[in-house]
Amino acid sequence: MADLGKVDREFFEEYIYPNLGAERADVALGPQHGVDFGVIDLGAMARQTESDGVSDLGAAGRAESDGADTDRQALVLASDPVFVMPSLGFERAAWFAFHILMSDVAVSGLAPTHLAVDLNLPPEITDEEFATVWETFDAEARDLGVSVVTGHTARYAGCTYPMVGGATAMAVGDLDDVVRPDGARPGDRLLITKGPAIETTGLLSIQFEELLDLPEATVEAAQKRFYDMSPVEDALVAARAGEVSAMHDATEGGVHGALVEMARAAGVRLDVDRDAIPVQPGVREACEFFDVDPWSAISEGTLLATVAPEDAADVLAALSDAGIPAADVGEVAEGEGVYVDGDRVEHPEEDPFWGTFEEYMGRLDA
Template identity: 50%
Template structure:
């Protein structure tokens, strides 16, 4: 297990996977390394469910942090091609968080939930000693649909085109530009462009638009970014992925922020960036549709028989631990 960040595939397989409670027939997709969601069969309908930690970085301002936190959680159901419909949330708040600060975050989450038709079903809210920002609890997102509508995370097929939305490292750029603007050593215009990248985390609308095409797999490029996510997609589907680094789109401010903090944009968290295996006949039409919604996207590679992820013939490995964690600790210690 890495010192920071989510566990790797080996730890999951050896320590977590053998101990998943009762083996029930209604669990159609259960826990798997690198898979964003599970699926239950409830009366013939698919109940898609995903759980994520809640992060409220004070440096973002609590209103913006609340929306940011919910968008990250909602993505893991949306990538199944199913609209998120319900939210269960547990807040374990640090003692220093004021009522007003929590209210700002919660109202922002409520606003975003209403935009998407998501209802809060249950929750728990309390302050506890020993809790520290930014990690303040967890949320579970639910969505209901037909089983045949679910886009499986391991569904990439030989012959698919690989489409990537938003571009790499937008989340990382947004977080560092917002929390450490003066430490980056960048001009004000570039910092502002980086800060705007936090809005790119919202991707429910993008995922649901992609579900209207012949999309075979979707994955949100969270910890370890595009490179880690592609390795997870390729491994779960048993296919080979070849990418062209020059084909990626990069949002304004991303490369400059990543250069400033010394990370590879392909290896750092980028929630809201969707990795999509899609029928090549639909790929360009999907790019056009996303562009109409204001989301840049590009076809950056292909899926074929084989295994692994390759760039110019060189195999790319899973980063293991997201490099942005170390950069975050370094910048935070300098404040």
């Protein structure tokens, strides 16, 4: 296990994957390293419920009485930490925390519908600060049509920012509309929105503004990346615009990590043209200042999508109409691995963001 950040594939496959509880026929997509979400087949669940002799008042009976076609319904779920950085200001921090939670579900192509939240808060958070966090969650949830269905909220000794709990986001929709993370097919085009190091640039440039030795205009450009740190709209726009076979957001490990995870999940090769990938203003300069490789650094907000070649132009046009920068950067081929400008790229062993964040926090405190 890495000292900081997510566990690597080897750790996952040795300790986590063999120990996943009971096997159930209704799990259409279970845990895999680098895969954003899981899927429950509600039709299979209803049939199992019926065969187990549950009365008409159970799940199957309620679905039938509501007129729902459970045979083709799916429940998509994804769990993540609740990540709140008070130094961003509680409203801005809560916006980001909410969109992190929505992003892994959104890349299924289904719009998020429900949220369960566990908040394990540090003792120093005030009622007013909590109110700002929760009211921001409420406003963003209403905007996306998401309902909070359950949760837990408390202050506990030993809990500290930024990880202040966890949450599970959900989406309910047609099973046939789910964009599987392992669905990339040879011949598909590879599209990328926004480019590398979006989260790294947005967070570090705001958190450590007083330490940045960069021109004012560059700092402003880097800080504008903050509100790029959500791939939710990217994913939903893309899924509506054409035949999207797979989507993945570039979180820990950045663009390189996401490319490797997408190729590995589908058992395909990705050939990528680095110069075709968009790079947003302020990213290169901020990453150079912090001595961070932008291609392996966390980039929440960046979406990778594989698309049927005949639909790639339509998807790019829809993203452009939504004000989301995107480009066709390569293709899916037979084989395995990721090749950028012909050179093989491996998954980063550790995301450089976490070490840099820890280092500069120490400089602030010095």
